Amino acid sequence: MNFTLRVWRQKNAADAGRFEMYEAKDVSPDLSALEMLDLVNDELQRRGVDPIAFDHDCREGICGSCAMMINGFAHGPQPAVAACQLYMRHFKDGETITIEPWRARAFPVIKDLVVDRSAFDRIIEAGGYISVDTGGAPEANSIPVPKRDAEEAMDAAACIGCGACVAACPNASAMLFVAAKISHLAKLPQGQAERARRVLDMVERMDQEGFGHCTNHYECMAACPKSIHVQFIAQLNRDYLRAARTRRPSGCKSD
Amino acid sequence: MTLDPKIPPGPLPQQWDARRKALRTLDPSAAQGYRVIIVGTGLAGASAAATLAERGFQVEAFCFQDSARRAHSIAAQGGINAAKNYPKDDDSIERLFHDTIKGGDFRSREANVYRLAQISNAIIDQCVAQGVPFAREYDGYLANRSFGGVKVRRTFYARGQTGQQLLLGAYQAMMRQVQAGRVRVHPRTEMLDLVVADGEARGIVVRDLVSGEVQACAGDAVVLATGGYSTVYFLSTNAKGCNVTATYRAHRRGAWFANPCFTQIHPTCIPMAGHYQSKLTLMSESLRNDGRIWVPNRQGDTRPPAEIPEAERDYYLERRYPSYGNLAPRDIASRAAKAVCDEGRGIGPGGQGVYLDFADAIRKLSRKTIEERYGNLFDMYQEITDEDAYAAPMRISPAPHYAMGGLWVDYHLMSTIPGLFVIGEANFSDHGANRLGASALMQGLADGYFIVPLTVADHLAGRPAGRRGSAAHPAFAAARREVEERTQRLLGVRGTRTVDAFHRQLGKLMWDECGMSRSAQGLTRALAEIPRIREAFWKDVAVLGGGEELNQALEKAGRVADFLEFAELMCRDALHREESCGGHFRVEHQSSDGEAKRDDARFCYVAAWQFADDGQPPVLHREPLTFEAVPLSERSYR
16 A cells, blocks of 8 residues: 655754654555555665654553654544554555644643653652552452442543543643543542542642643543543543532641 | 572571571661661552651652652552461462462462562551552452462452552551651652662662752662563553663662563453553453353454354363463463464454453343443443444453562572662562562552562661761762763754654564564564664654753653663563463463463573673573472363
């Protein structure tokens, strides 16, 4: 197959950036979108052109590194896959394919398709955990967890932190990402003690990082490579309201 | 220098307890005076960072990924072993220990493996307390399944994403310590050298992958948790960024490398498709619980699988290993696949695959049950191959997956450089010549949560505090200069061939000559060829751009340059070990029916290689292995 690629090139954060056109020739339909970029990069380097920078690592849809808008869709038009699992057989031969980085104020571009997603780490840092030191944990089977709760927790925990939800949202909201972590821990008995504080702290940090608000477009769920459900946003909102009503005075936040 | 593994005296079950009591400790206020550098934030690194910080140490954690949560542990699918014996299969610490020693083909250290089995249960407790959503039965208790090389159900799992969930647990525990101000995480930062001053590991040299700045970081101890080196083969199940640089650079600075030729080829991966394929995707070994592996009886039988009648199929694992059948250990299953492909009975394009067939399981258990158990894996298979594994058997093929070899460490997980600790896949310690499924996660977390925090404290307890931050020793400036010069050299070649082209060439050579089967002739050829590829690399590699920016080609070039040296060490180790054991199969040493033939009289030892100098052969040291609890015996899965 042959494609014309329209790729965002931006030397660094200070550069204004622009689209460049490249030809991708003799692409096997069994290549992933990233492997096609490898092929184009090989050709570019042979011509002495700086290769296209893009984040990638596991190439099997679990590490959450790869992040690119393909024809206007986060991770491309196929549902429930990351860009590394998007195969070229889904495109039309001869098609022009536009590839851009995530666009969000909270995800500044570092170079080409590479963006800075460290805001996600800072949200987790604000409370996305259960406070238990190593050693001295109780026997694992001492607290049974209903299978349904465990399954729902797992549905939420499947998030790979790629940022597609933010990229797809017209408001660049991180609600689905935050909701997934809140819900994962809220579904389990171990997560109850810190449940209220967790949701307040994580949402506060999310707002500080410059993500937008959720206005129920559900684009996040459509773009999510793990199909994380928007019902978890409802869970987050419920938990947030309940916690905000009974909010302790400031100063009691850290222990 | 002699190798002292520091194994505690006394009977195996009491060794760890006794040693733990004897280790010196630091209370949290004293621990604050020490800085520990941790490289790598996978299961081993993140769990060590969290635990050391909880105990008061100042931790600097480094990873090359853009977030600590993306380390390659995340891709582990199947599960984690523990001797909980919840399903009442008569499992025990003894049995897990026994299985792991036998699985490793008697090339691991009994004391370490016993400790691993003892710690396994506490890991599950810890992870559940952190909120890891393990699979559960309808009664709400934890579920278990079986895995290759084992007859009991002792594997805990979270769908097909166990590694992800365990890593998120460790990452979250570490981020909690970031919030507490005791851990600083440095993402997009790659370790390029180790600093050894006055005979001790005192720091590392790192490159900021965004700004390109090269800096030295000083600490009181250094912990390497940098994973394995299967990407030496170019195509593997590992992430693209996995590399040997941290451990190989430490090796050049004086850390001995143990059993580098012990690599694991995983039997159930999606077969190779074409030139630009960048990785081989693993299909979890758990599939072998219900799938049956077969090839046609006849060579060159190209009929579609549905048209091959039962009588003309060879379920070769069930035939050769009736006792374990499709659950034979990885090395044996991979080698058996290679044997049938070498006979010309392989299937699919290139004839390098075998069938993994679920038709019987679907008939017996229903399609719904299979969907529940493996749905995500079947979907993944469909995405990659465009084939429906519910309708026709999967095509699978062996692929490089894990490195049992790694830097030599003693019972305290300290390398031959004082103050340098090595944990997880990066060390050599627990899996011998072959790792059993679901044991890597167990080892990474045992090392990180439960062992290294104690042994690092013991090491530092006798030392003056407050040296941290001091990069004044001339060794720091010297190491930094060397890294900068090397970077300039890579950028200065301005050749015509891409880094990937050299990596592919090396990978193919290693796969052919130091892969699933090895011979003196092939290894000798590889040892002659590798220096030629290395020379060509330094004359003709094309690395565009500069050093003061995000430059992914430059990052790769540094890693491939190290592989081009390390590959020689692997081949040398494989050539010297004139026996077959576990994943190391020397064609000269096999039984009449093609099984690996160990030579305990000559090779019952750990081979630890000391770096000599560029152009000099490395020096071999031997740590003899003794087997008291599990007597040396032929490893049979028949």
